Amino acid sequence: MKPIRYPSSMKKIVTVIGARPQFIKAAPVSRAFRDSGAIDEILVHTGQHYDGNMSAVFFDELEIPHPRYNLEVGSGTHAVQTGEIMKRLEPVLMEEMPDLLLIYGDTNSTVAGALTAAKLHIPVAHVEAGLRSFNRLMPEEINRIVADQLSDLLFAPTSAAVANLTAEGITRGVHKTGDVMYDAALMFAEKARTQSAVLSRHGLAEKKYALATIHRAENTDDCGRLRAILAALCDIHRDLPVVLPLHPRTKKMAESFGIDNLLDEITCIEPVGFLDMVALESSAGLIVTDSGGVQKEAYFHKVPCVTVRDQTEWVETVKAGWNVLASPEELRREATAAMHGDGLQRKPIDEYGTGNSARQISSIVSAW
Secondary structure (H helix, E strand, O other): OOOOOOOOOOEEEEEEEOOHHHHHHHHHHHHHHHHHOOEEEEEEEOOOOOOHHHOHHHHHHOOOOOOOEEOOOOOOOHHHHHHHHHHHHHHHHHHHOOOEEEEEOOOHHHHHHHHHHHHOOOOEEEEOOOOOOOOOOOHHHHHHHHHHHHOOEEEEOOHHHHHHHHHOOOOOOEEEOOOHHHHHHHHHHHHHHHHOOHHHHOOOOOOOOEEEEOOOHHHHOOHHHHHHHHHHHHHHHOOOOEEEEOOHHHHHHHHHHOOHHHHHHOEEEOOOOHHHHHHHHHHOOEEEEOOHHHHHHHHHOOOOEEEOOOOOOOHHHHHOOOEEEOOOOOHHHHHHHHHHOOOOOOOOOOOOOOOOHHHHHHHHHHHO
């Protein structure tokens, strides 16, 4: 495809996305770019999430233009996936030669985009810059650090994120913008309420179930951890029905470890689209997750959350009492406490902005 030539006054942006959380974050920013009239955005989908329920449906529900390029990298080890994205993205960037490459979050698509652009001397902008779990055993932590080091514009969602960047010697190009996920929550909450039928489809009653999402490698690729998590979910299920949209990785690893029988004791459903996920989150009585985005969405919908991780990059949710970190062995106890509000003083969080983060990012990019 031949690149389209634009007036010199219009910025040409290539946005690299590849996973469901990135599609959600891109929705309000992409809309702000279109509304600005000063930015032409070219979407590149790496294909890191390639299942239809985990990819294509999101573009329709989130009203995002379908990507001009799909790299179709599929699954693989971290090195294979990152390398394939770089190999397939490089000719796209050489053809398009954008003014800026935009990346989101902390996936292999994020770090591959940053590395490829930096080597072509294309400036990089990173949405969700400065987040740190301080656990370098997590591949996402490595991706965050590398992406931030290579970025020219760093859109930090919170004061803590700005402080993390400062501690690493990164101060130039840093902007505190609030959280684009909050923008997305405000944009689509009403649409989810009126258009999603996921609760009736699965016979769920408002606030009478727990929603679980488990997909991170630290939990799924360790047999002991995954067994303990699933066993805890089975225990919780006896008091509060547990609904688990089953990630392909979680299903695959449970089967390979021979513990997939535990999945039969809870309500497992296929991965859901964005609007169904918003409906499930907002109506849940409890959320159990290892996802960064779902932790925040739980707060947005004022649902208590237990995060099955040793650290979180979203420390504000813990400090405000909406989120509790738990090991697999602690999960059952912490879930019970969260359901009953034992000892928790839940406070509002001001750090995430007022829903205008995407417009701020668009204005900064336009003026940059």
